[in-house]
Amino acid sequence: xxxxxxxxxxxxxxxxxxxxxxxxLLSGAVALAVDGYLQNTVSRLAGDYGEYDCLxxxxxxxxxxxxxxxxxxxxxxxxGARFKExxxxxxxxxxxxxxxxxKENEEVYENLRGWLQQVPxxxxxxxxxxxxxxxxxxxxxxxxxxxxxxxxxxxxxxxxANGSNxxxxxxxxxxxxxxxxxxxxxxxxxRLLEVRFPFGYSLSRPEQAALEVExxxxxxxxxxxxxxxxxxxxxxxxxxxxxxxxxxxRFLLSYATQVxxxxxxxxxxxxxxxxxxxxxxxxEGGGSGGETGDTERPVLxxxxxxxxxxxxxxxxxxxxxxxxVAPQAGDNEAAESSPAQVQAPAQxxxxxxxxSEDGRPLGRxxxxxxxxxxxxxxxxxxxxxxxxxxxxxxxxxxxxGAEETLKLFDAALLQLETLQEQVRxxxxxxxxxxxxxxxxxxxxxxxxxxxxxxxxxxxxxxxKDADIQGMQKQLRAMADQLTAISEVDLQLIAEELKxxxxxxxxxxxxxxxxxxxxxxxxxxxxxxxxxxxxxxxAPEVDLEQSAALIKGVLEYQGVSLFTTPAATVSxxxxxxxxxxxxxxxxxIAGITAAALVILLFILDQAxxxxxxxxxxxxxxxxxxxxxxxxxxxIYILCGAAIPGAGWPHVLAVGAILGLVMYWLAPRLSPxxxxxxxxxxxxxxSTAQVLREIVIPAGRPxxxxxxxxxxxxxx
Amino acid sequence: MRNMLQVCxxxxxxxxxxxxxxxxxxxxxxxxxxxxxxxxxxxSTLLRCLNRLTEPDCGEIWFEGQAVHRMxxxxxxxxxxxxxxxxxxxxxxxxxxxxxxxxxxxVIAGEERESxxxxxEAALARVGLGPTVYRxxxxxxxxxxxxxxxxxxxxxxxxxxxxxxxPTASLDPMLVEEVLxxxxxxxxxxxxxxxxxxxxxxxAVKAADRxxxxxxxxxxEEGRPEEVLASPRSAVGQRYxxxxxxxxxxxxxxxxxxxxxxxxxxxxxxxxxxx
Numbered sequence: 001x002x003x004x005x006x007x008x009x010x011x012x013x014x015x016x017x018x019x020x021x022x023x024x025l026l027s028g029a030v031a032l033a034v035d036g037y038l039q040n041t042v043s044r045l046a047g048d049y050g051e052y053d054c055l056x057x058x059x060x061x062x063x064x065x066x067x068x069x070x071x072x073x074x075x076x077x078x079x080g081a082r083f084k085e086x087x088x089x090x091x092x093x094x095x096x097x098x099x100x101x102x103k104e105n106e107e108v109y110e111n112l113r114g115w116l117q118q119v120p121x122x123x124x125x126x127x128x129x130x131x132x133x134x135x136x137x138x139x140x141x142x143x144x145x146x147x148x149x150x151x152x153x154x155x156x157x158x159x160x161a162n163g164s165n166x167x168x169x170x171x172x173x174x175x176x177x178x179x180x181x182x183x184x185x186x187x188x189x190x191r192l193l194e195v196r197f198p199f200g201y202s203l204s205r206p207e208q209a210a211l212e213v214e215x216x217x218x219x220x221x222x223x224x225x226x227x228x229x230x231x232x233x234x235x236x237x238x239x240x241x242x243x244x245x246x247x248x249x250r251f252l253l254s255y256a257t258q259v260x261x262x263x264x265x266x267x268x269x270x271x272x273x274x275x276x277x278x279x280x281x282x283x284e285g286g287g288s289g290g291e292t293g294d295t296e297r298p299v300l301x302x303x304x305x306x307x308x309x310x311x312x313x314x315x316x317x318x319x320x321x322x323x324x325v326a327p328q329a330g331d332n333e334a335a336e337s338s339p340a341q342v343q344a345p346a347q348x349x350x351x352x353x354x355x356s357e358d359g360r361p362l363g364r365x366x367x368x369x370x371x372x373x374x375x376x377x378x379x380x381x382x383x384x385x386x387x388x389x390x391x392x393x394x395x396x397x398x399x400x401g402a403e404e405t406l407k408l409f410d411a412a413l414l415q416l417e418t419l420q421e422q423v424r425x426x427x428x429x430x431x432x433x434x435x436x437x438x439x440x441x442x443x444x445x446x447x448x449x450x451x452x453x454x455x456x457x458x459x460x461x462x463x464k465d466a467d468i469q470g471m472q473k474q475l476r477a478m479a480d481q482l483t484a485i486s487e488v489d490l491q492l493i494a495e496e497l498k499x500x501x502x503x504x505x506x507x508x509x510x511x512x513x514x515x516x517x518x519x520x521x522x523x524x525x526x527x528x529x530x531x532x533x534x535x536x537x538a539p540e541v542d543l544e545q546s547a548a549l550i551k552g553v554l555e556y557q558g559v560s561l562f563t564t565p566a567a568t569v570s571x572x573x574x575x576x577x578x579x580x581x582x583x584x585x586x587x588i589a590g591i592t593a594a595a596l597v598i599l600l601f602i603l604d605q606a607x608x609x610x611x612x613x614x615x616x617x618x619x620x621x622x623x624x625x626x627x628x629x630x631x632x633x634i635y636i637l638c639g640a641a642i643p644g645a646g647w648p649h650v651l652a653v654g655a656i657l658g659l660v661m662y663w664l665a666p667r668l669s670p671x672x673x674x675x676x677x678x679x680x681x682x683x684x685s686t687a688q689v690l691r692e693i694v695i696p697a698g699r700p701x702x703x704x705x706x707x708x709x710x711x712x713x714x
Numbered sequence: 715m716r717n718m719l720q721v722c723x724x725x726x727x728x729x730x731x732x733x734x735x736x737x738x739x740x741x742x743x744x745x746x747x748x749x750x751x752x753x754x755x756x757x758s759t760l761l762r763c764l765n766r767l768t769e770p771d772c773g774e775i776w777f778e779g780q781a782v783h784r785m786x787x788x789x790x791x792x793x794x795x796x797x798x799x800x801x802x803x804x805x806x807x808x809x810x811x812x813x814x815x816x817x818x819x820x821v822i823a824g825e826e827r828e829s830x831x832x833x834x835e836a837a838l839a840r841v842g843l844g845p846t847v848y849r850x851x852x853x854x855x856x857x858x859x860x861x862x863x864x865x866x867x868x869x870x871x872x873x874x875x876x877x878x879x880x881p882t883a884s885l886d887p888m889l890v891e892e893v894l895x896x897x898x899x900x901x902x903x904x905x906x907x908x909x910x911x912x913x914x915x916x917x918a919v920k921a922a923d924r925x926x927x928x929x930x931x932x933x934x935e936e937g938r939p940e941e942v943l944a945s946p947r948s949a950v951g952q953r954y955x956x957x958x959x960x961x962x963x964x965x966x967x968x969x970x971x972x973x974x975x976x977x978x979x980x981x982x983x984x985x986x987x988x989x
Contacts, residue, residue: 678805680767682819682867683795692818693807712821713814 008687023596024637031589038581050130052096062121069119106160128573131176135166138567141229183569190566195533210533216553225538249519257509259301261311263363273303276355279323315509320369323352378501385494392485399479590640597631601661603701609665627658718743724773733759735931746901746908748918751928757911761877765797798868798876804860806852813848816867837870858889878910
């Protein structure tokens with residue numbers, strides 16, 4: 001291309017070098033300025049390196065009292081320690097706290113949190129010990145081992161535990177990086193293998209299973225390459241919470257009012273539909289039957305299951321009391337007495353009419369409220385207990401009277417027997433006498449007839465056979481039972497039943513439905529984890545190769561296997577913060593570089609691209625190359641690093657940027673085609689046209705600045 | 715006489731449609747050739763091909779024995795400096811003053827700045843522009859003045875060949891005359907060969923040594939203006955003849971027409987044409 005041969009190549013190379021250098025310096029300067037500002041801010045907030053050891057957060061309103069208590073703690077536990085008030089953020093005052101060097105040990109640091117609990121408004125403690133290295137989220141199974149090994153590392157003064165973190169306090173700031181690397185290498189020796197079973201799967205003997213997996217892995221990878229550290233502490237609270245919620249759901253479901261629907265047509269509803277329930281009397285525009293609890297508010301039920309023409313559901317809004325038709329007139333007393341759900345009769349099922357949400361009649365329903373029936377049963381039980389005492393007393397009296405009667409009856413029977421015997425003797429005397437007169441014959445016949453009536457199956461004989469003694473015994477036993485009943489503290493039972501009645505959840509059906517809905521929504525996003533095994537494994541244990549083995553040992557293919565680091569190593573807070581700030585600086589540099597490249601292209605390159613396009617040169621590739629070159633070079637030189645953006649990305653973005661600029665060039669920097677044509681017609685080379693005509697008429701930029709020295713008519 | 719410019723089989727197509735179709739053309743030093751034809755017939759394209767502002771697809775262009783069609787780089791630039799080009803839209807460089815516009819080509823060609831400026835001023839004087847306009851920007855000039863600057867710029871390099879691309883087409887009719895006068899003067903006095911694309915028939919009749927008609931990319935007729943206009947063979951020629959007759963009969967300028975022809979005869983020694 002003539003342009004490059006005519007000396008423009010040199011111009012362009014100079015432009016490129018100058019542009020890249022200037023933009024790199026600018027990007028770097030912007031990033032450094034931001035970095036410096038942020039570092040100064042950090043120093044202002046957290047003091048100089050190593051000056052303070054922790055930040056104590058206290059609620060702002062208790063600041064004065066907190067300062068006094070802190071002073072007391074210093075005097076009592078840490079003489080020589082000092083603290084000063086730092087910044088207040090979101091209503092919390094940060095106290096910068098410094099522990100004297102001679103008091104610094106693991107015991108002090110581990111006790112510090114406990115001492116600070118007594119500070120009024122205490123809201124948290126953050127360690128900013130410098131120099132230090134932290135192994136965060138250390139698995140309990142490796143905590144003690146790691147602590148020992150960390151303590152043994154050269155340059156480590158002591159190690160203390162802070163929750164699940166282990167913080168190693170170092171001797172020398174200059175060795176902090178070395179200690180960080182060593183700790184990293186130490187932690188890399190431990191990986192946590194988690195063998196997780198699906199929800200609902202329960203291991204009968206998890207300890208045995210873990211041991212078997214450990215042995216199998218050791219057999220495969222060598223002794224000491226796996227260690228069972230299964231613990232249940234993680235997520236325990238969440239598990240308990242979710243289990244409680246599930247139980248709560250079960251309880252509420254057993255308590256919820258059930259709606260059993262008989263539909264006019266099969267398939268009229270599906271599970272999840274919301275239907276309207278109306279009292280039978282008023283449902284079909286009637287209102288003739290009487291008044292209902294609350295006809296204004298609808299009773300809505302959610303369908304939970306459908307089978308042909310039958311459907312079941314629960315009430316989601318309103319209450320079954322609204323469906324019960326109250327007595328029409330003259331019974332105001334009952335209507336006014338108490339809330340609907342208390343006064344409503346404990347009907348086994350309340351009939352109702354079912355409508356769709358848009359008012360179409362769908363069928364009939366029976367609304368069964370277990371809750372309501374339970375309340376009614378308790379009420380009746382209490383009433384019965386109240387009467388039972390009197391009943392027992394009266395029954396006792398009745399038993400005593402009956403026993404007395406039986407005694408009289410027994411005496412009467414004895415007298416009757418005696419009389420019978422006397423009659424028999426008189427009759428015998430009369431029949432054995434030789435000469436009897438007619439009168440005597442008549443008496444004898446009368447007595448014979450009388451005796452025949454009495455013996456042997458007469459009523460009197462049967463009365464004689466009655467077990468009067470047994471009856472008396474039974475009556476005495478009954479009296480004893482009734483005495484025992486009267487001795488029972490029926491009052492206490494009644495009181496307890498009343499208490500239960502009072503403490504039964506006072507929820508309407510709608511509230512129960514809504515609670516169930518809320519629990520379902522929460523549980524929807526939560527997974528109750530199943531059983532799991534945790535093993536510490538050596539780095540060389542390959543998960544893919546071990547997976548089949550573990551599944552085989554457990555005789556279950558549905559387990560999920562994954563590994564996580566047993567801990568995460570991070571430097572002290574300031575170093576971490578400065579690392580983050582470094583990333584921020586690098587990101588800002590990257591963004592600035594991109595912005596400057598865009599500016600560079602608008603001011604300088606666009607005019608060149610525009611001219612090339614005017615001359616009909618197909619130089620899109622050149623623009624892409626220029627974009628990639630400029631952005632990548634500036635990106636590297638200014639020390640930019642955008643997270644997730646590697647060199648290929650930067651190159652690609654630069655190339656795309658170049659192409660976009662090439663595409664937009666005629667609009668960004670239009671070139672006067674007539675002037676270019678005139679220049680060419682005058683015998684100017686393309687480079688001369690650019691120098692004398694195009695660039696001077698373009699946007700002011702580096703290109704224009706550099707071009708001035710080459711212009712004939714400047 | 716040896717041809718200064720010789721064109722053989724020159725062709726240029728746009729999207730498969732020929733704009734210049736196998737054109738043969740020759741111009742001698744000092745000869746004034748006027749090229750006429752309907753708009754879009756390829757006149758400007760032919761002109762631009764001649765100094766390679768537009769690259770022809772095929773054909774040969776010879777300039778004083780040199781193969782222009784094969785030229786590249788410095789050789790092409792040198793050729794262009796020997797060919798003055800006057801544009802329809804003046805194409806002046808807006809940021810430069812009038813005198814710098816004229817001197818630019820000279821300085822770029824290696825002329826000392828002072829000398830170039832002196833030549834530029836001389837060229838400006840030749841087209842009737844005095845020192846009062848030297849330092850003005852093109853935007854401060856009238857259309858006629860701008861075109862005269864354009865002509866001065868083409869003249870300043872003392873070209874061997876001048877290509878004129880409808881120099882009066884963008885001008886207000888009141889200003890056309892002042893440019894035509896310059897053109898006529900140059901046609902009479904300049905030693906350069908000239909190929910002028912214009913619709914000014916009076917100029918063609920008065921100043922041209924030869925008149926060419928072009929239609930649909932082809933040169934369809936050529937000859938001395940009075941001969942071509944007296945008995946045109948091509949449809950384009952006949953249309954121009956009718957136009958010419960109409961314009962002058964309506965104006966009652968028969969005498970004027972003869973006088974014009976007479977003036978033309980002064981240069982080429984041609985006799986008036988009886989129409």
